[in-house]
Amino acid sequence: MSVKGYTITEEDSAQFLLCEPIADYCRATRRQYVQCSLFDNEKVKTAEGDIRVVELFAGVGGFRIGLERASKHYKTVWSNQWEPSTKRQDASIIYAHRFGSEGHNNEDINTVATEDIPECDMLVGGFPCQDYSVATTLKRSGGIEGKKGVLWWQIYRIIDEMLVKPRLLFFENVDRLLKSPATQRGRDFAIMLASLSDLGYDVEWRVINAAEYGMPQRRRRTYIVGYRHDSEMAKEATTPADRILSSGVFARSFPVTTSSQKVTEFQIDGTLDIVSAEFNKSGRPHEFENAGYMTARKVYTVRTAADYDGPYLTLGQILQPESEVDEAFYVSADDLPKWQYQKSGKTLMRTNADGFQYKYSEGGMAFPDYLDRPSRTIITGEGGAAPSRFKHIVLTPDGRYRRLTPVELERLNMFPDGHTEGASDLRRAFLMGNALVTGIVEKVGITLSSLAR
Numbered sequence: 001m002s003v004k005g006y007t008i009t010e011e012d013s014a015q016f017l018l019c020e021p022i023a024d025y026c027r028a029t030r031r032q033y034v035q036c037s038l039f040d041n042e043k044v045k046t047a048e049g050d051i052r053v054v055e056l057f058a059g060v061g062g063f064r065i066g067l068e069r070a071s072k073h074y075k076t077v078w079s080n081q082w083e084p085s086t087k088r089q090d091a092s093i094i095y096a097h098r099f100g101s102e103g104h105n106n107e108d109i110n111t112v113a114t115e116d117i118p119e120c121d122m123l124v125g126g127f128p129c130q131d132y133s134v135a136t137t138l139k140r141s142g143g144i145e146g147k148k149g150v151l152w153w154q155i156y157r158i159i160d161e162m163l164v165k166p167r168l169l170f171f172e173n174v175d176r177l178l179k180s181p182a183t184q185r186g187r188d189f190a191i192m193l194a195s196l197s198d199l200g201y202d203v204e205w206r207v208i209n210a211a212e213y214g215m216p217q218r219r220r221r222t223y224i225v226g227y228r229h230d231s232e233m234a235k236e237a238t239t240p241a242d243r244i245l246s247s248g249v250f251a252r253s254f255p256v257t258t259s260s261q262k263v264t265e266f267q268i269d270g271t272l273d274i275v276s277a278e279f280n281k282s283g284r285p286h287e288f289e290n291a292g293y294m295t296a297r298k299v300y301t302v303r304t305a306a307d308y309d310g311p312y313l314t315l316g317q318i319l320q321p322e323s324e325v326d327e328a329f330y331v332s333a334d335d336l337p338k339w340q341y342q343k344s345g346k347t348l349m350r351t352n353a354d355g356f357q358y359k360y361s362e363g364g365m366a367f368p369d370y371l372d373r374p375s376r377t378i379i380t381g382e383g384g385a386a387p388s389r390f391k392h393i394v395l396t397p398d399g400r401y402r403r404l405t406p407v408e409l410e411r412l413n414m415f416p417d418g419h420t421e422g423a424s425d426l427r428r429a430f431l432m433g434n435a436l437v438t439g440i441v442e443k444v445g446i447t448l449s450s451l452a453r
Contacts, residue, residue: 022216022318026411043102046075051452054117054166055079056109056125056155060094060420060431062413063124063170066441071449078118080105090423091431097422109154114161121452122168123159126436127151152192159199168452169196169226170444172436175207177222178288186288187279192224194268194275197297201226202234204243206250207290210437211374212306213254216313217412219377219437223444225249229295233451240265240300243293253447254440256291256304264289268297315394316371318411322396328385328425331393331401338387339401343367368395375412382409383429406432414439 046052050073055063058081067074076099081092092106105112159165180188196203203226211218227233238247241263245251266286268275280286292301331339345364351357369375369392382391382404392404406428407417413435420428 022313022411022414023320026318026407026415026417044075044077046077049073050075051122051168051449052077052118052120053122053124054120056123056158057081057127057151058091058095058104059126059435060091060415061098062126062415062436062438063172063441064099065415065419066436066438067124067445069438069442070445073449074122074445076103077120078103078105080107080109080112082106082108084108090427091434094420094422094431098419109151114158117158117162119162119164120166122170122448123155123166124170125155126172127155152195156195156199165200165228167228167231168448169201169203169224170441170448171224171226172441173222173224175220175222175290178205178207178290184280185285187276189288190268190279190286191272191275193294193299194272194297196226197268197294198272200229202229202293202295204248204250204293205288205291206254206256206304208250208254208440209306210440211312213308213440213443214310214312215374215414215437215439216315216318217375217378217437219413221436221440223250223440225444225448227452234295240293240295241302244291244300244302245304248293249444249447249451250291253443255307257307258302258304260302263300263302266299268294268299313374314372315369315375315392315412318408319371319394320405320407322398324407325402325405329402329405331403335385335387336401339393340367342387342389343393362389365389368393368401371395378404378409378412378429378433380430380433382433383426409433413437414442 051071053064053067053074053076055061055076055078058064058079061079064076064079068076079095079099081089081095081104083089083091089106092104096104096106103118105116155171159169178189179185193203203224205222205224207220207222209218209220210216233249236243236247242248243251244263245256245258250256264287268279270278286299287301288299289301289303291304292299294300343365344367345362347359347361349357350360371394375392376390378392379390381388383406384391385403393401394404395401404412406420406425409429409432410417410419413432414437415432415435420431423431
């Protein structure tokens with residue numbers, strides 16, 4: 001299948017351009033993911049050379065889409081999606097409709113026995129991050145001790161109990177993970193790195209802002225790749241600094257520069273409970289920068305900046321023609337002043353839990369949103385007609401204001417058009433607010449495929 005001069009069905013091509021006009025890209029890839037019937041239970045077939053993938057906390061399939069765009073050799077053999085806070089499992093329903101129900105599990109992962117999960121070459125997942133999300137303050141962040149943060153230990157349990165451990169790991173979380181919790185900065189990430197090292201993995205990480213590499217949304221997330229100590233990738237003859245800056249998975253996928261070649265080094269000592277209790281509690285604190293590498297619990301980390309000079313996609317480029325936009329997305333004349341107030345700078349009096357009153361100030365936001373640059377980060381509250389400071393508003397060519405449609409939100413995360421059809425508009429916006437930018441996974445998937453096969 002070709003779209004404006006490039007083919008999207010060939011795998012393993014470093015020449016594949018993620019930043020072709022995104023609307024065409026998303027319309028074309030929609031045809032790759034055909035909605036399955038309710039009783040379509042065809043088992044995923046694998047062959048020699050394929051990379052068998054298990055997807056945890058699958059959402060609506062962002063990892064799967066990115067990896068399967070990267071190479072035909074990625075085969076998702078099992079997936080799990082469960083949302084405990086809702087009766088209707090929209091994400092799981094959409095996942096099964098898009099990819100088929102065979103190998104898809106809609107149960108609480110805490111109750112799933114490891115023996116029921118098939119052997120795989122790669123374990124992926126955007127593990128739940130509500131406790132550290134930028135939707136709450138760092139001081140309030142519960143981190144790994146929080147209600148949903150404990151699901152990290154399900155990842156740990158599954159890997160630990162697997163008779164044959166996956167060769168590769170690929171995870172995603174919010175950027176604040178590196179600093180959480182506020183009272184013991186970096187502790188949560190230290191626990192995760194120590195856990196993965198104890199399980200037999202070397203780890204690379206990078207905080208990536210999708211917009212800095214030409215993608216249409218400013219979405220900053222922490223991406224983590226692990227490979228077994230005994231793998232060729234781990235044994236590659238290179239220095240930790242070179243792995244971070246030039247030869248590693250993320251360096252090859254998303255080139256970087258650094259203002260300082262000095263790489264910070266430190267050891268994560270102690271059992272996991274000691275790390276939990278003592279990391280950064282006293283002495284000079286250890287800082288996890290936005291890029292790093294860990295082997296045998298030895299951490300190497302340095303601050304980097306994106307090194308990218310390719311094309312950039314903008315919010316204006318992903319908008320649907322106005323003829324395709326339902327009237328419900330337009331702002332009425334009565335509501336327009338409410339939107340303008342929400343977006344304006346203001347100082348408000350607030351009262352904390354102890355009854356103390358204080359002034360809270362917030363700066364003004366662009367109204368309408370700029371069309372000549374990438375969008376702001378879309379959040380779970382993006383849907384609905386109620387005026388909000390954080391929702392996007394665009395000005396149409398005929399002078400009207402409107403919200404973004406579900407298709408436009410899908411395009412900002414580089415999902416196929418209509419991927420979340422079947423849920424309400426409000427829920428579709430929520431699902432995209434929770435999703436990742438599939439173009440990031442695709443680029444990393446191309447690199448991993450070339451290194452791992």
